[in-house]
Amino acid sequence: DPERILQIVPAHVEYWRKANVKGYMGGPFGDRTGGLISFAAPSLQHATEIILRDPFILEDLNEQMWIKEWFLE
Numbered sequence: 001d002p003e004r005i006l007q008i009v010p011a012h013v014e015y016w017r018k019a020n021v022k023g024y025m026g027g028p029f030g031d032r033t034g035g036l037i038s039f040a041a042p043s044l045q046h047a048t049e050i051i052l053r054d055p056f057i058l059e060d061l062n063e064q065m066w067i068k069e070w071f072l073e
Contacts, residue, residue: 012054
């Protein structure tokens with residue numbers, strides 16, 4: 001629902017602005033079909049806890065979502 005998404009975007013942006021997570025990078029894809037968020041966390045469980053408090057998740061606005069670990073070498 002595009003209207004619902006537009007209503008929640010400010011809370012979503014504010015949540016990540018205040019989340020104070022190390023290495024945060026995020027934003028929408030150029031074609032506005034979704035977005036990507038990346039940040040550092042001490043564990044996958046900790047990262048998942050942060051992600052699940054995102055207003056988009058709490059409002060069930062994500063059609064698809066993946067939580068992946070990325071190891072930099």
